[in-house]
Amino acid sequence: MEKMNLNDLQKAWEALSKTVDLSPIHSEKQYLKMVELADMLSDVIGSSKKHPLLDLFELTSELIRAYDLEHFDVPDAKPQALLSFLMEQNNLKQSDLPEVGNQSVVSQILSGARQLNVRQIHSLAKRFKVPAGAFFERAY
Incomplete structure (x- = not known):
């Protein structure tokens, strides 16, 4: 070095x-x-x-x-649960989240098989007007 x-x-x-x-x-x-x-x-x-x-x-x-x-009072929920809640509240389908990826990627995130990356977190926070920290995985 x-x-x-x-x-x-x-x-x-x-x-x-x-x-x-x-x-x-x-x-x-x-x-x-x-x-x-x-x-x-x-x-x-x-x-x-x-x-x-x-x-x-x-x-x-x-x-x-x-x-x-x-x-900010960040909800104590897993990121996929928060995303699922926000989708439900806004009547969105998996295909309605191009900022996250295609329907398959959204499905993997919602099932917990895949984590959100920084770009996706920022895009979702901006779209739903919530703190980005709400989407970060925390130890439970």
């Missing part, structure tokens, strides 16, 4: 920080800015699993998730 040059890292971080604030979220204003950034990244990345901005999207999503868990 190549030795890291902290001066180069500091310069890169300062340049990045002028564009985007990638720090823990401490206010609703910061939260809304981070959600806006995650929305923009999600739109650009789409369903790509190898997009160069995917890691940045995952970092922003993790910061949002941490804020959600700390500041």
